[in-house]
């Protein structure tokens with residue numbers, strides 16, 4: 001299993017309702033793929049943590065990177081893990097200016 005963290009920049013026209021749509025879709029899709037994690041949005045940038053089986057996470061990351069709703073996609077860190085930090089969340093939305101909750105989870 002791996003845990004991966006990336007940053008990106010939301011398309012300028014993206015609204016909070018668009019972000020809610022992304023999260024709603026992701027919660028369903030991730031649950032089907034046994035992926036957990038958190039998406040932080042500060043009004044401009046995304047910081048997302050994903051955890052799950054390596055091939056499944058990498059396939060999802062490939063799809064997310066191509067998504068036109070954001071740009072400047074950059075993987076910040078990734079590592080193999082034995083357990084999940086966001087075990088109860090297929091995708092937790094963190095609406096905070098401060099990304100530290102998600103970044104700290106990467107290093108937990």
Ligand SMILES: Cc1cc2nc3c(=O)[nH]c(=O)nc-3n(C[C@H](O)[C@H](O)[C@H](O)COP(=O)(O)O)c2cc1C
Nearest residue numbers: 022025026029030046048063064065067069070091
């Ligand atoms: C910031 C951001 C985060 C996303 N996170 C996820 C996610 O965790 N799970 C997911 O299934 N899709 C996520 N998506 C949506 C994917 O980019 C993509 O639209 C979705 O997987 C459907 O892809 P498909 O049409 O190729 O099947 C995210 C999109 C953005 C812009």
